[in-house]
Amino acid sequence: MLPLWAPLWLDLQYSSPSLLLIVGLFFTVTTILSRLFVNRVAMERPSITVFDPKPSIAQDMNILRNPFTLILDDQQPREGQLENGVTIKITGDKPFRLTSYWGVNISKFHQSLKKDWSEMRQLIREGSFLAENCLQSSKPEEIEPPIGESITRHIVSENPITSEMLGTSPRACYPLIIILSINDDDSLDDQTTTIKDQLNKPSTSKGNGNNRKLKDEIVCLTSILHIRDDICPMDSNIITQLTKLRYGNVYNLQSLFTPGATVDETSKSVTVCVICQDATISRALLPCRHACICCECYGLIDKCPLCRSYIRSFFFIQQANQPEQSTESTAQSSDSSVDPTKPKPRKRFGFLSLW
Template sequence: MLVAMTAMLISVAELSNVISVVAILGCFVGMVLFIMRNMTIFWLHGEDFMFGSPVHNVQAQIPQMKMMKVHIPFTFKLQDPSQSSYQEIRCMVSSQEDYRLLAFWGVSIRELHMFLWRPWSIISSAINFGVPLVGHYQQRGHIIKDVSHKDKVITMSLPKGPHQPLELGTPPRLCYPLVVFLVREPNGTLHPDETVALINVIHIKDSVCTLPTSILAQYLKQANGQLSCLKQLYLATGNPVGYDSGLEFIEGVDQLCVVCQYYPLSRALLPCRHTCICASCFNKLDTCPMCRSPIKSYFCIRNEEYLSECDRPGAAPSKPEPIAQWLQDRLTDFLGFHR
C-alpha cells in the first residue's frame, strides 16, 4: 500500500513538472505570436501611428463627370480693371469668326436670364432685327461688326447726350451695370454643338457698390439652345485659369501633383474646381488637398498615359507569385487578420 502511494505521488510530481513546462512553452509561443502580430501591424501602419497620415483610401467611389469639349471662338477680357469707370472701360476682344458686338447698360437681371434661356432661333432673330432685351435695359451702348481678328482693345463708355444716369439702386441690385454680347455672324449651316454667342456680365465699381470692377459671369450659348456658365479652374499655384487660356498649362513641366510632386496634375476636383492632383494620388483622397472641401466628382483635363497599366485607376492590381501569395494568406489567417 505504501509503495503504491509513493509511486502515485512520484507520477503526480512528474506530471506537474510536465504541465509547468507546457504552460511555460504556451506562454512563450503566445508572447512570440503577440510580438509578431504587433510587428506586422507596425510594419503595415507604423508610419501612420508615428506621424499620422494625411491621406487614406476612399471607400465610396467618386464619380467621374463626362466632359464634352466645346470650341469657343471668342475671348473677352478686361484691360486695367482698376482704372475702369462708366466714362471708360477697356476690354480685349479676339474672335476666330466674323462677329457682332452689342453692349447694353443697366440690364435687368431677371429679364436677361429669361432671354438667354430662350431657343437660339428666337435670340438670333431679336439680334438681327436690333431688338434684343427691348425695354429691359436703360441705355444702349456700342454695336460693332467685325471680321475675325486677334486681340484688339475696344473702349466702351456710357453714351453721351441727354441720357439719364444709370439707376442701379443699392445692393443687392436688380440690374447689371454692363452686359456685352459677342455673337457669331451666320455663315452657312451651324452644327448644333457650335458656339454662337458669348455673353459677358460686367460689374463696374462706383460710389454705391465699391467691389472691384470685374467680370461677374460669362455665359456660353450653343446653336442647340444649350446655355452654360463658364467657370474658372484653380491651379495649385492659386492662379485661376479661365476659358480663354484653354488647358495649355497642363503641358508645363512645372505643373506637378501637389501630393506626390512627381506626376503631372491631370484631374479637376468638383465642386471646388481645384486642379491640383494626379490620377495616382486621387484614389487616396476624399477631400481636396488645397481647400479640404469634400470631393463630390471630378473630370480629367488631360490624358493619363503617364501612368503604367497597373497604376491606372480601375486597373486590376498586380498579383504576387502563387507561392508568395499562399504564404501571405496563411500568415494573415494565422495572425487573425481578415483577407
C-alpha cells in the same frame, strides 16, 4: 423595523477593509457597464457621419473651343464712374456682333438668354433683344476681327445714366452687359435645323460626330460687368461670363485652376501631383475645378488638397501615365470577382470602430 440591507451593512462594519474594497469595486464596475449598455441601446444612429464614396468613373466632358475673349483694359483706371464708360479688349476667330446693354433686369435677362439661338440672333440683328428690359442698348456693330490681334472698344452710354437709375443695393439689374455673338449666315438655318432633328434620333451614321460638334458650338459670349458708382463703390470689373451653345444650355465660363509648374532636368515645364510629388497631374476635381492630383492619389482623399472642399466628381485633363495604368490593371486582375466600375470601400475611423 430595520431595512433589508441592514444586516449586510452591520456585517460590513466588522469585516476587513479588503471586503469593502471588493464590494465597492463591484458596484462601480456594474454602474459603468450599465451606463454604457443603456447609452448604446438608446442610440438610434451612429455618432459618425458616413459620406458616400466619391465616384470612381470620370464625368463625361466635351472640349469646347471658345471663339471669343473679352477683358477690361488694364490701362484704364478701374474707379471710373458710369458717365466715363469702360474700355474693353476683344479677340475673336470669326466675324461677330458687339452689342451692349445698360441697366438690364436680372431675371428678364436670364430668361431671354435661354431663347432658341435663331430667335435670339434675329432679335440681336434687329436691335430689339432686351430692349424692353434695359435702360439703354446699343446698335449691333459688325466686326471682322484680325487674326491673332485684339480689338479695343470704349463702351459708354448714349444718354447719361445715374446710380439712382440702377437702384439701391442689392440691385435688381446689372449695370452693363456686353454680348459677342457670331455673325453666321442665314443659309445655315435649314442645314442646322436638319441636324437638330437628326440629333434627336439614335446615331447610326459616321457623320454624327460632325453634327455634335455643330450642336456644341459656342455662338455667344455674354459678359456681365459692374460699373463703379456712388451707391456701389466697388471698382469696375467683370462679374461673370456666360457662354451659350447653338442648341444647348447656357454655361458659366469658369477657369481651370492648376498649381504652379516645376522645371525638370530637361528644362521643360511640368506639373506634378501636389500629394505624391511624383506622378503627372491627370484629374481635375469638381466642383472646385482644381487640377492638382494624379489617379493614384485620387483614391486616397475625400477633399481637395488645395481648397478643402468635398470632391463630388472629376474629369480627365490628360490620360494617366503608364505606371498608374499598370498598377490599376494589376489591382483589378488580383480579384476578378470585383466589379471595376464599383467604388472601392474606404477606411473610416470612429469610436471603437475601424472598417
